[in-house]
Amino acid sequence: MSSEPELSSRTSPTIVITGTPGTGKTTHAQLLAEQAPVPLQHINVGEFVKEHALHEGFDEEWQSYTVDEDKLLDELELVANAGGVILDWHTCEMFPERWIDLVVVLRCDHTKLWDRLERRGYPLKKVQENNEAEIMGVVAEEARESYVPEIVVELTSESTEDIESNVSRIVQWIENWRRDHSIEPES
DSSP states (O other): OSSHHHHHHOOOOOEEEESTTTTTHHEEEEHHHHHOOOOEEEEEEEEEETTOOOEEEETTTOOOOOOOOOHHHHHHHHHHSSSSSSEEESSTTTGGGGGGGGEEEEEHHHHHHHHHHHTTTTTTTHHHHHHHHHHHHHHHOOOOOOOOSSEEEEEOOOHHHHHHHHHHHHHHHHHHHHHHTTTTOOO
């Protein structure tokens, strides 16, 4: 018998918030965790990788850790499969489809994204690569190829108003998800 919870026993969804670095994933995830109609655990996957040493070392050229995907998936398996989680990361295709109820791909005009990444102090090569990925829609394409179309949504993330609107939209989606799964509202 499997130790994994049955998906039908979930009382809250597992949501991935993804997008090119600089599109506002963490801001969206933090606000969603605060405003959701149910408790949701926000996991910033990049920080999680560092905290749990789920990497093969630091890549000086790209100024980032080389993630050990097998270790990461093993570490996330129980929590993500149980639901009530927001996974915040720049990619999504590695997460098993059975875990995920909604994939939110944040998009941003590439000129705004360039400015955001420069302000963060990213090396020029990393700014260029991420900007090209945003122009080409790489993260959105990965999401569409990895999950059924019904659970993938692209949202614009260029202003405070966009963020507020997006979070409200996701909160409504959670309420609908709970209703569709015959789960009583939290009191």
